[in-house]
Amino acid sequence: MSNQSTLREAQRFPPHPEQGWSRRIERLHNPVVVPPATRGFIQPTGVLRANGGYCAQAALWRKSRPLTVRPEPPEGPVAPLPGRWLWGGVLWRHFGHFLVESTGRLWALPGLPEGVDGVLFVPKNPGSELAPTGFHNDFLALAGVSRVFLATAPVRPETLYVPGQGFGLGRIVDGTDHCRRFFRHGFARSVAPDGPERLFISRSRLGRGRGKLLCEDWLDRALQAEGYEVFHPQDHDLRTQIARYKAARQVIGTEGSALHLFAMVARPKQQLAVVARRVSTATGFILRHVRSFGGIEPLLVNTIRREWVPEGESAARLRMSELDFAAAQAALAAGGFVAEPAGWSAPNADALARARKEASDTPLAPI
Known part of the structure; x- marks a missing residue:
């Protein structure tokens, strides 16, 4: 499917566990990642292509609507971010929402041909306490993430891999086969069972x-x-x-x-x-x-x-x-x-x- 077809599909349809953009990975060169400027349930934030177009595949959906919508291009210079990065999406501070709505793109990590330097997120809301907490870091380490970058200001990664949303709230809670496979074989492998029956x-x-x-x-x-x-x-x-x-x-x-x-x-x-x-x-x-x-x-x-x-x-x-x-x-x-x-x-x-x-x-x- 062409980039234009993927764009139209991602703009119109929520992620589906069995087909469509939830199962694809898009590679972008020098895009701009724009964090949210204000708090809100639905927020302008996400990824703009190098030519200014909106990368709809980077949006976070809940049930039948996106919670992130196209942001305005930032004014002034944008700081570069060297290296290759995986788009993680929105980093929620709430434990449950983090588990369900901040992990749905990690499935792409094992299959990238050249690996990445880390995972790039935007915060759910701007504020003073933005750094990932202990459980964020522990979970992501168990998922094989070596580095986390939280974009609190616009940033231009050299290369950004944008996987589709493979998990979340709504129909996609069943997860794509790629996402289920990742958690079955690639998550918390170093943790041995320990406890009562x-x-x-x-x-x-x-x-x-x-x-x-x-x-x-x-x-x-x-x-x-x-x-x-x-x-x-x-x-x-x-x-x-x-x-x-x-x-x-x-x-x-x-x-x-x-x-x-x-x-x-x-x-x-x-x-x-x-x-x-x-x-x-x-x-x-x-x-x-x-x-x-x-x-x-x-x-x-x-x-x-x-x-x-x-x-x-x-x-x-x-x-x-x-x-x-x-x-x-x-x-x-x-x-x-x-x-x-x-x-x-x-x-x-x-x-x-x-x-x-x-x-x-x-x-x-x-x-």
């Missing part, structure tokens, strides 16, 4: 104002009694997290970003049960990610009895839910994750009221 990935220690199950510590204790290690991923470095995820034969996880990392290293011999904490399309994306990358058919345990949200808020990520413990135990038992139901201890009304008060700086309103 049963693992519960818990959110009970997350701070105030974070979406969670109310009284999730009760679930911690119930699953610990069933032989599960209660694992709080935010308390561990990335290598430890991956080692635990590789080692476990049965994994139960409260729905959240950690399960995207699990999906990147999961294998078909493992079992996963996802305990829903909200009614959201994000839950479906996690299930599809695990199914496609790990070859696992996850069990969804959706036994939410009631949802709450901080007053004045509506975002699904902030919802806090009351779990029907008896129904959750029955679902997990039916899936072979725990023993036959014998009656888990469940929080009473007073315990739930205390949990709601402790979970948020503002009062919670029922949905």
Whole structure:
């Protein structure tokens, strides 16, 4: 397909896991990379060709629309960046969005004929704290990235390889075969499995104002009694997290970003049960990610009895839910994750009221 046809296709259609521009790599000489100038959900930022044309293949899509659109050419001189670089796209600071929306072009690294000096990103938002954090650097190192360049001002790389978006949110969450192959064979190969056969990935220690199950510590204790290690991923470095995820034969996880990392290293011999904490399309994306990358058919345990949200808020990520413990135990038992139901201890009304008060700086309103 010609560059013009690729351009038109990338401008019109979101990335597709099985065909189209998501599977191609474009090589650009002396393009201009323009970072975002302002914060926003949809931002002018991306890659301009040497002749000033827009490289639509470099755009980040979410579901059916691009989150990055054509930027204006920068005024004045643009700093050169010698060497060969891979376009990484937008670098998100949020752990979950980084995993899903900043890694979808790494698949191209093993197949480049001459290698690259590093991966070139633009920040999601301009600001004072732009440097990649520890988990960014650790993840990218495990992906074989030797150097990261974050363009906080316009820059002109000598050579830029622009892979299509092989992973993300929307239909592309299934990943292209190139992307799935990269994570199966090229990511975290140096991390050996280390941990118990049963693992519960818990959110009970997350701070105030974070979406969670109310009284999730009760679930911690119930699953610990069933032989599960209660694992709080935010308390561990990335290598430890991956080692635990590789080692476990049965994994139960409260729905959240950690399960995207699990999906990147999961294998078909493992079992996963996802305990829903909200009614959201994000839950479906996690299930599809695990199914496609790990070859696992996850069990969804959706036994939410009631949802709450901080007053004045509506975002699904902030919802806090009351779990029907008896129904959750029955679902997990039916899936072979725990023993036959014998009656888990469940929080009473007073315990739930205390949990709601402790979970948020503002009062919670029922949905």
